[in-house]
Amino acid sequence: LGASVGDLTDGEVVDALVGVVELSGRLDSLVARLAASFDTRGLAMTDGARSTAGWLAARSELSRPVAGGLVATGRALRACPVVDAAAACGRLGSAKVRLLVEARKGVEDLFGEHEADLVDLITGLTVAQARVAVAHWRRLALATAGKDDGPEPSGDTGRNTVTCSETFQGRWHLNGDLDAVTGSALSTMLESWIDAG
Numbered sequence: 001l002g003a004s005v006g007d008l009t010d011g012e013v014v015d016a017l018v019g020v021v022e023l024s025g026r027l028d029s030l031v032a033r034l035a036a037s038f039d040t041r042g043l044a045m046t047d048g049a050r051s052t053a054g055w056l057a058a059r060s061e062l063s064r065p066v067a068g069g070l071v072a073t074g075r076a077l078r079a080c081p082v083v084d085a086a087a088a089c090g091r092l093g094s095a096k097v098r099l100l101v102e103a104r105k106g107v108e109d110l111f112g113e114h115e116a117d118l119v120d121l122i123t124g125l126t127v128a129q130a131r132v133a134v135a136h137w138r139r140l141a142l143a144t145a146g147k148d149d150g151p152e153p154s155g156d157t158g159r160n161t162v163t164c165s166e167t168f169q170g171r172w173h174l175n176g177d178l179d180a181v182t183g184s185a186l187s188t189m190l191e192s193w194i195d196a197g
Helices: 010-040 052-059 064-078 081-088 094-104 108-123 127-144 180-196
Strands: 161-166 172-177
Touching: 010 052, 010 064, 010 081, 010 094, 052 064, 064 081, 064 094, 081 094, 081 108, 094 108, 094 127, 108 127, 127 180
Parallel strands: none
Antiparallel strands: 161 172
16 A cells, blocks of 8 residues: 555556455455444444444545445345355455345345355456346346246337448448337347447
8 A cells, every 4th residue: 555656567556456456345345244233233323323324424435325335235245145255255346246236136035046156157257247147137037036027028020120231431320120028138139249349
């Protein structure tokens, strides 16, 4: 922390940047666990504050919504031991932890069954790729739990059209009109292709 960044070699900058980003994720998970423990113990009340989020906002550089989010994440991590362990050791960063915690809402039992597989799946992915993978898992989980059957199939699939035309200087123009199911499938495939690129 006391190093002068300008004095570091190129290799030291690369190593420090990757290492500090990993460390910041580990610290974020620790802060979330501490905030949840603080909240559960009611320590804000003993100090005259009405909530942990309010207490943190008054005594740190965190805003009330961010502090509240940390408490919620810390609570969720208690029920997600695999995610919690992966965050604590730096295997998962803050963004991926938030993706998994959000994906768990409403399908807690299914998430518990697949938690280790999900962590393994997204560990080596970029955050953008993990977002697509976790969103796909959540759609399947909601459908499995009977909470989301996906978009209603359209009876007018014969009206589906897609055109892709080359325009000026090698540019391409894409235009189309699709039913809900086909449009959703095409959108998912395009997002995955863009993220892979």
